[in-house]
Amino acid sequence: MQNKISLENIKDLRNKTGAGMTDCKKALEASGGDVDIAVEFLRKKGLATADKKSSRLAAEGLIESYIHAGSRLGVLLEINCETDFVARQPKFQQLAKDIAMQIAACQSVRYVSQADIPEHIVLYEQNLELQKEDLANKSDEIKAKIAKGRVEKRLKELSLVDQNFIKEQAVTVDELIKQHISLLGENIKVRRFQRFLLGEGIEAKNNSFVDEVSNMINTK
Incomplete structure (x- = not known):
């Protein structure tokens, strides 16, 4: 027997997924009122929609920064969308913050995707x-x-989009981006990022200097 779909059920699903009211209603009806199944239904639908938009030009967006507590680790990230309107949306800005934090947490990540390696x-x-x-x-x-x-x-391990999202391990960063493409209606691309670790590379430079001085002494 199918569970009754109430307005509260629809609102609850909308809060969990960010999908539209009509889509939430359809998802609940298709899942017999089971919220978990409805969430998965909307997630798959969102990924399919995102794939269709992934080839569209994304030249707007923003540059986001993340500085970890103690100021010893930082990240700069450029993430693009299609319009300045979407770039100003809180959900897009939160996505940028989440991805910047993800990069800070994943020490092995060096590239946006495997295609960039x-x-x-x-x-x-x-x-x-x-x-x-x-x-x-x-x-x-x-x-x-x-x-x-x-x-x-x-x-x-080297690819950002292949990582499990730190706030929701069942979702990859790639899937997270596609969810937001479906939600915001525009293509979204992480273009580039840079991770900064305080003092990184200094020891290597010092060692090179010591070697250089040693060579100068030995050649005299």
Whole structure:
């Protein structure tokens, strides 16, 4: 027997998903009043809608910053949408803040997506895996299969959009962005970001200076 769909049920689902009232009503009807199923229904619908908009030009947006407590870690992020109107929307601005925080939390992330990872990095990871000792006695076929799986895992670690969203682990950053594309009606793209760690690289530079001085002394 189907549960009665009340206005309160619809409002509750709307608050949870951000979807329109009509879509929430349809989702509840399709799920027999089960809110969890309705949420999943709307999520899948949103992803499908977002895929259709992902090729549209996104040249507006904003630059968001995140400074972690203690001011030892910071992030600068450029995220784009199609219009300045959407760029001013609280939901878009919150998305930018969430993604900037995500980047700060994920130390291994270096690129927006796997498509942005340079070919030489991919080849380096492949060669590294193939040369590992635990694969030495494997056949070439097994070795290649294991190495491929490990490389795929490593490339996901480097990719921002492949990360599980820190505030909702069941959703990836890619899915989070697509949810907002559906919600706001415009294409949204993370264009670039930079992560800053206080003191990063200083030790390496000091070591280079020491080596340089040593070389100068030895050549005298």
